[in-house]
Amino acid sequence: MASKLRIKVNGLVHNVTASLDTPLLYVLHNELHLHGPRFGCGLAQCGACSVLLDGKEIRSCVTPVAAVSGKAVTTLEGLPALYAQQRGTSGAAPVLHPLQQAWIDVQVPQCGYCQNGMIIQAADLLSTVKRPTDQQIRVAMNGHLCRCGTQLRILDAIKRAAAVMAKGGAA
Numbered sequence: 001m002a003s004k005l006r007i008k009v010n011g012l013v014h015n016v017t018a019s020l021d022t023p024l025l026y027v028l029h030n031e032l033h034l035h036g037p038r039f040g041c042g043l044a045q046c047g048a049c050s051v052l053l054d055g056k057e058i059r060s061c062v063t064p065v066a067a068v069s070g071k072a073v074t075t076l077e078g079l080p081a082l083y084a085q086q087r088g089t090s091g092a093a094p095v096l097h098p099l100q101q102a103w104i105d106v107q108v109p110q111c112g113y114c115q116n117g118m119i120i121q122a123a124d125l126l127s128t129v130k131r132p133t134d135q136q137i138r139v140a141m142n143g144h145l146c147r148c149g150t151q152l153r154i155l156d157a158i159k160r161a162a163a164v165m166a167k168g169g170a171a
Contacts, residue, residue: 007068009034010078011085020066025049027065028075036076036116040145047117047144051075052082057124076100076116079123086127087168098164099123102157110148117144122158130166132158 002017009032016031028034028051037060040048044059051060052074074082079097096104099119109115118141125132125140132140137158146154 005065005069007065007073008071009073010075011072011081016065018065021064023061024051024063024065024068024073025060028060028073034075034077036120038113038116040113040117045145046114047121048114050117050120050144052120052124055124055127057121076119079119082123083165097123098161099126099157102161102164106153106157106160108150108153108157110150114144114146114148118146118154122154122161125158126162126165131162134159 002019005016005018005020007014007016007027009028014032016027018027018031025037025039028037029039037051038048039061040046042061044062047059049059049061050057052058053063053068054071055074079100080095081093083097084093097119099122103109103115103119108118121141121144122137125137129136134155137155141151141154141158
């Protein structure tokens, strides 16, 4: 049975109609037309559907929409505004989060399907570890699958973004 719900996504409150057990991913994609989070395995194993919930990475394919009530959801599309908020920057958000810019600069993606989850997990990591070591990055990214073999470029992009963020720079 469908219910009317209010959820906060990327800083905006949205009224949606969905069953309480509907996966958050479906609401984000079908109701809010956000295409950062992807349907991958549907079992929370690959990470393609990752979003931040109150700043921590979760798998939206297995998270019921009712579980996000009263919490802040951030998708790939909302990362620039989140970064501006974390920096205490007033005015317009940067066009890209430093991670998104680093992904472009390093030319990380091949097929790109896993990149949403990789960037979201990296944002979670960099919110707590300002200058992660290679080992810390590998451990943090361990639950995300990439079949294209771009792991070394992902590592490089995270380190680049960390350096920009440590200096307080914009993307």
